[in-house]
Amino acid sequence: MAKTQRKFWYVGVGLLLSTALLVQWRSASRVPLTDFRVLPLRHHIEGASLCPWRQPEADLHAFFPTATRYDTQSPILSSLLVDIKERLGRWLTPDENPLYLHRVYRNQQPLGTILVRRVKGEYGAIEVVLAVDEQGKVRGLKLQRLREPEPIAQTLRSPHWLAAFEGQTADSHWRLGEAVPEVRAAAQPSAQAIVEGVRSSLILLDVIRHNKT
Amino acid sequence: MLLLALRNLTRRPLxxxxxxxxxxxxxAVLACLSAFGQGYRSQLGSELDRMGMQVMLVPLGCPYDAAARVLKGKTLDNSLPASALTLAQHDPAVAVAAPLLMVALPRPSEGRTDMWVGLDRAALPLKPWWRMKSHVTPGSNWFPSDDSVILGAEAAVTEAREPGDKFYSPETGQTLRVAGVLERSGTSDDSLFFVPLATAQKMFHQPGRLTAIALRLRDPALISEATTRLQRIPGAQVVTLTEMMGTFLNLVGSVRTLLLAIAVLAVTISTLSVFNTLLAAVVERTGEFSIMRALGASRSQVFGLITIESLLLTGLGSACGMGLAAGLGYGFENIVKQWVPFAPSGSLLSLTSSVMLRCILISFGVGIGASLYPAWQASRLHPADAVKMD
Structure with missing residues (x-):
């Protein structure tokens, strides 16, 4: 009798311990499912700095008065990276990679392209709207936003300086004092950033156009 | 008597x-649930703390109108009286009171609005998500000088600024130096420009002006009484994060009810189990108790013997239960967490000495409670019953 009782005792304790171990193992091995509470919003993937086109209608009217419509294309640049590097003299930055081309049409006939780009001015961002015709020549340039002190802003927004960009191409001599006129010393860093931004945009557009043909 | 009780227990080992x-x-269930309940409350409280402010003190007027004005890019006309900050700081429920000056500068031609926030060091504990990327002030989350600005992650991208760059405010003519850029937080801070409070007041020609005071309480549960007191501050009104606080209090309440119900069930089942064991033992040992009585054992001695047996049983049970709770508690926590709404991340099991002591006391209470009737039955036996049994 005592022997049977001891057996029951051992079986009981054994069962209890096995259950406990099973529960512990199951809980430890369970991989937590995606839990929105554990994923703070601050760990979201950082988006690229896409520059918005703030006044499309006004800009279309100014650069392509006969335009009837535009559409936006986003070409894949990955296969063109080597060509672009050769022309630019540097690799594309992550900010430049998602490129948006606003293709402008008069009915079905393409008139040109508008590119919008943010460049780093000395005192803040400068947003550039660049209109290019079908031959790759600059049709017009507009600074849609800038945060420079007034004297510098006046220089950069002067019609004389902006008009100097018209007719230039990706192959122009993109230096201050050559393709575009020199500006006063205080405005030079921001002017240089604009020139570099326009040059990069034209080269990107040119590489895409040549690869299409 | 203790030895006798122990020997009696080993007579029916199974x-x-x-x-x-x-x-x-x-x-073990009781200990884990108590520890879980305590841990849940304290973890939820610290998660709320990590969310920053809990209450906002704003100037009198419609708070929704104020919010709409800010969203539309218009500046707020009202100001908080200077005394509001002192009164808020001295409230016993307030842990942090951070004065703010928020100024919206609309830029209609660009289709956007610059949002400037002036704040002082008191605001830092309210922004636990602030991680500043800066080579200007490495390891710091604060302004190195009065003419510096901290940019939210989105603002820095939009303005193409990096730490050390100049940053110009055309409306005020002020040139600032970027002290750092905040890591993306998913909060409204991402698109704001932060400057020291004094700098903001000077930049916008509003010396001493405050548009809001952000508050954090010592304990979120004090929200009601704190709100009542803060409402009495002249010229100010309280805006609470009602939904969040309501959710917090509801969650704590419902989890407490759920855990209490399970604990009561566990205690009831164990009480009945001990009661059943002792009653069966008393029925089996009727003759033995009668003989004890015939040999001169008093009623209280028989009563005491059963009670001691019960206490020994529950004492051993408690010891094993504590061992189980310590060993399997974290597995149990993972199971319970699946049923608890919005369980905070991290371990909730807080098996402290006070929790263990409470469970042991409850267990002894169960032992005494369950032994009362069987002990009373045993002590009522008459010595003559021993003769009848034979």
């Missing part, structure tokens, strides 16, 4: 072992 196991499991 039955007592099963009762002991049941008791141990009940005590």
């Amino acid at each position: 039955r007592n072992a099963l009762t002991l196991s049941g008791l141990a499991v009940a005590v």
